[in-house]
Amino acid sequence: MPFIKRLFSWALSGPRVWFWLFFVVFIFLLLVYKSLVPVTDNPQDYVLPDNKSSADAPRAPRLASNQTAEEVDQAELSADESDAEARFTIIDPLQQIETVKAPIPAIEYVIKSGDTLGRIFSRLGLSRESMYAVLEADQEYLVLEPLIPKDKFTFKIDEKGELLQITRRLDVSKSVSYVRHGRGGFTYEEQIKPIRYTQTVIHSKITSSFYLSAKKIGLSDANILMIHDVLQGRVNFRKDLRVDDTFDVVVKKGSIDGIRVGETQLEALQITVKGQTYRAFFHSDGRFYDQDGNSLTPALLRWPTKQEYRISSSFNANRLHPITGHPAPHNGVDLATPSGTEVLATGDGIVTRVANHKYAGKYVVVNYTGPYGSRFLHLNKVLVKQGQQVKRGQVIALSGNTGRTTGAHLHYELHVRGRPVNPMTAQIPTTQSVPQSQRQEYDANVQQWIEMMTSKAAEKPYNI
Numbered sequence: 001m002p003f004i005k006r007l008f009s010w011a012l013s014g015p016r017v018w019f020w021l022f023f024v025v026f027i028f029l030l031l032v033y034k035s036l037v038p039v040t041d042n043p044q045d046y047v048l049p050d051n052k053s054s055a056d057a058p059r060a061p062r063l064a065s066n067q068t069a070e071e072v073d074q075a076e077l078s079a080d081e082s083d084a085e086a087r088f089t090i091i092d093p094l095q096q097i098e099t100v101k102a103p104i105p106a107i108e109y110v111i112k113s114g115d116t117l118g119r120i121f122s123r124l125g126l127s128r129e130s131m132y133a134v135l136e137a138d139q140e141y142l143v144l145e146p147l148i149p150k151d152k153f154t155f156k157i158d159e160k161g162e163l164l165q166i167t168r169r170l171d172v173s174k175s176v177s178y179v180r181h182g183r184g185g186f187t188y189e190e191q192i193k194p195i196r197y198t199q200t201v202i203h204s205k206i207t208s209s210f211y212l213s214a215k216k217i218g219l220s221d222a223n224i225l226m227i228h229d230v231l232q233g234r235v236n237f238r239k240d241l242r243v244d245d246t247f248d249v250v251v252k253k254g255s256i257d258g259i260r261v262g263e264t265q266l267e268a269l270q271i272t273v274k275g276q277t278y279r280a281f282f283h284s285d286g287r288f289y290d291q292d293g294n295s296l297t298p299a300l301l302r303w304p305t306k307q308e309y310r311i312s313s314s315f316n317a318n319r320l321h322p323i324t325g326h327p328a329p330h331n332g333v334d335l336a337t338p339s340g341t342e343v344l345a346t347g348d349g350i351v352t353r354v355a356n357h358k359y360a361g362k363y364v365v366v367n368y369t370g371p372y373g374s375r376f377l378h379l380n381k382v383l384v385k386q387g388q389q390v391k392r393g394q395v396i397a398l399s400g401n402t403g404r405t406t407g408a409h410l411h412y413e414l415h416v417r418g419r420p421v422n423p424m425t426a427q428i429p430t431t432q433s434v435p436q437s438q439r440q441e442y443d444a445n446v447q448q449w450i451e452m453m454t455s456k457a458a459e460k461p462y463n464i
Contacts, residue, residue, distance in 0.1 A: 107155040111147045124155060130163040132358070134178050137186040139359040139404075140331045142375070143176045144168060146355060167191075173254070173261045181326050188327070195254040195261055201452040206245045210237045219249070222350065222367070223266045225389065229348055229369045230280045230288040230296040231271070240273045247271040248453040268449035281446050283434060285427070286371035286416060291446060293434035297369055300428040301346040301392060304376065304412045305399075309335040312409055315422040331420035332375065332413035335399075339408040343376050343397040345390040346414070347429075354386050360411075361403025364396060372428070373418075377411035378403050 109120060121131045138144045144166075154167040166186075167177040173193050178186035204217045214224045228237060235241075250268040254261040270279040280288045280296050287297035313334035320327060347368035356362050362379040380400025390396055399410040414423035434442045 104157060104159060107157070109153045109155065111149050111151045111153065113149050115147050115149075117144065117147070120153070124157075125161060126155070126157070126163050130180075133180075133184060134163070134166055134186050135358050136404075137178050137188055137328075139357065140329055141176070141188055142357065142360060142363070142365075143170070144178075145357065146353070171261055172256050172259050183326065185326060193256050195256055198253050198255065199250060199267065199452075200253065201248060201250050203248050203453075204246070206241050206243055206247070208243070210241055210247075213247075217249075218264065219251075219266075220263055223249075223251075223264065225350065226266055226288075226369050227269055227271075227280075229298060230269075231278055234278050235271065235273055242273075245271070245273055250449050250452055268446075268453065270450075270453050279450070281442070281449060283442055283445075284438070287429050288369075289434055289442070291450075293439060293442060295429065295432050297429045298348050298392060300368065300372060301344065302424070302428065304344050304346050304374070304410065305335065305337060305341060306344065309337050309341075309410075311424070312336040315420075315424070317420065329420075332377070332411050333423060335410045335412060337399040337408065337410045339380055339398075339400050341399040341410065342395045343379065343399055343410060345392060345394045345396050346374055347372060347392050349373070349390060351384045351386055351388045351390060351396070354382050354384065357403060359404045361405070362397075362400070366390060366396070371417040373415040374423075375411075375413040375415070377413075378405050378409060 107124060109124070117131055117135070118128070121128065134144070152169045154165075154169075155163065156165040156167075158164050163180060165177055165179045167175055169175045173195050175191045177189045177191065179189055181187050202217050204213060206213050207216070211224055214227070219227075231237075248270050249266060252265040252267050266282065268279070268281045270277055272278075279291050281291070283289055287295060289295055289297075311333050313330060315333050316330045318327075319330050343364075345366055347366075349366045349368035349372075351364060352367050352373075353363075353365035357377075360377045362382055363375060363377045364379065364382055364384065365373065365375050367373045376397055378400055379397045379402060381398040382396070383398070384390060384396045399408065401408040412423060413420050414426055414428075415421070416426065
């Protein structure tokens, strides 16, 4: 026993204690390992640990009785290639999303001083060919020019940068567009909002001249000229009128969502001179009549020339382009006039435009008394200026061959309320009184307007 005690004391003394400690730990770990890992005689059952499940682990090759070792190796290689292909095939989820092309936003352009269509198209990167195609379509409408500062144009283009549509906003009620069709040309379209009209009576007195007194209450130059025209021969506005003479007018104003639209339209008027009252009333045919239905509006000429020339191309609002098949109306008549033929104003009015167009050539626009107006295209020389008053039968230009033409001729248009009509067949002011079939409508309006002008009637709103 003393020997065993000395041996134990020697074994656990000094650094020998660490040896025994490591030995005990080793024996313990060995026992744990044997209890966890089953013993097998097949070395192929030993596989390295992997983060896959047992179902995904590589299978040990099995040599069947009817297979050679080479066949087993080839089958194993094919299986490995399939597993590798499955492991490394990555599906991009973005490829499963359908591609959606965002629409190209429209370009809003505000006209600046000095702008031209050519400069605008160049600035926006649009081709001159597209501009010429638009101007060709505009020849029958003449709505793109003149360019007025602060006016708005809208351009729509495709993904190739080609023009699809150009739109000009004329006012809050009306916009016009030229839309490209399949053949590369452009078709005219209108977008019009309904206008709410308000009828108002204005009572006033002469304070100095009739012109200044009328301007003071808000009448336009066109309204004042119309009053002069319908009462000429009855009232001498320079000699007969005196201070404190009274006059009353009924006017019609349009608005959209509270925004004023268009010019003030004269509906009825009365003026008292030297104790005598003179009245004039607007009728639905665009002319003015007196209380008894007799015409006060000067008549229009049927022909814009002193003699009747051959019509080389007739009015056709439904004409189709011979190549594209799209609408290409002819909004006037072409008269086979030799170059230099005198062109006449077909009524009393004001020259509202004198301009030059790539396709229409030199042209003049005249607005007549009432809802009438004319256009004269392809002129050689213009003899009037914008803003000038003209009389029926006055020579205003010489016909020519300017713009795009196949020969010298005069293109003449007649418009009623801004719409082109056939000038050879349209009803123009030639009758002397309101037709009997329309007298009931006319008399009812006259009675209402007289009551408004002789009383202190307030505004009366109504919709058309």
